[in-house]
Amino acid sequence: MTNKTVKTAAGALAGLVVVGALLGGCGSPHSKAVPMDDEYAGNSGESSASPSTGSSDSSSSSASSSDDASSKDTGNYKDGTYSIKGVYGPVNEDSIDVTLTIANGVITDVQVVGHPLTSISKDHQDAFIQAIPGVVDGKQLKGLKIDNVAGASWTSDAFNSALDLAREQASQ
Numbered sequence: 001m002t003n004k005t006v007k008t009a010a011g012a013l014a015g016l017v018v019v020g021a022l023l024g025g026c027g028s029p030h031s032k033a034v035p036m037d038d039e040y041a042g043n044s045g046e047s048s049a050s051p052s053t054g055s056s057d058s059s060s061s062s063a064s065s066s067d068d069a070s071s072k073d074t075g076n077y078k079d080g081t082y083s084i085k086g087v088y089g090p091v092n093e094d095s096i097d098v099t100l101t102i103a104n105g106v107i108t109d110v111q112v113v114g115h116p117l118t119s120i121s122k123d124h125q126d127a128f129i130q131a132i133p134g135v136v137d138g139k140q141l142k143g144l145k146i147d148n149v150a151g152a153s154w155t156s157d158a159f160n161s162a163l164d165l166a167r168e169q170a171s172q
Contacts, residue, residue: 031086031087031088031154031157031158031160031161032086032087032088032092032158032161033084033085033086033087033098033158033161033162033164033165034084034085034087034165035083035084035085035165035169072168072171073142073164073167073168073171074171074172075142075171076171076172077102077105077141077142077167077170077171077172078102078170078171078172079102079103079104080101080102080170081099081100081101081102081109082099082100082101082102082165082166082169082170083097083098083099084097084098084099084100084165084166084169085097085098085162086098086155086158086159086161086162087158088154088155088157088158089117089121089154093117094114094115094116094117094121094125094154094155094158095114095115095158096113096114096115096128096155096158096159097112097113097115098110098111098112098159098162098166099111099112100141100162100163100166102141102166102170105140105141105142106138106139106140106141107136107137107138107139107140107141107144108137108138109137110132110133110136110137112125112128112129112132112159113129114126114128114129114155124150124151124152124154124155125152125155127150127151127152128149128150128152128155128156128159130150131149131150132146132149132150132159135149141163141166141167141170142167144163145160145163146159146163
């Protein structure tokens with residue numbers, strides 16, 4: 001083997017390692033949701049994980065899995081406003097702030113603020129933010145899970161994680 005052949009083979013191998021590492025995260029969104037109860041959460045300055053109408057019940061600081069969250073879901077929800085941050089992407093580079101208002105177990109208002117890293121993420125988040133009120137307003141919180149909304153699959157997954165945490169926080 002010539003020195004040039006070895007260098008070419010080594011360069012090709014290094015390129016494959018880099019491409020493999022980059023594509024390794026493409027298979028799953030790695031989404032999670034956390035209560036927005038710190039000084040840095042949200043844009044309004046009024047981020048709180050507890051309901052607006054009463055007692056402060058700040059449960060876990062993150063939702064581990066939907067099975068775990070649903071096990072804490074009583075199906076009987078306190079009226080209030082719940083703010084949750086959904087984080088997603090191969091390296092958790094994108095996030096959405098979700099604020100849900102619940103009355104009698106029904107979502108009466110939803111607000112989503114996007115925090116995209118790239119212009120592609122921004123386009124997906126903007127389309128999702130525009131469409132989501134028509135999908136969830138007036139729906140029962142119990143058992144609600146959205147499908148891919150406005151082509152934003154990872155944003156939709158993060159929103160579902162936020163719904164799981166909202167059910168957990170609102171359960172009484």
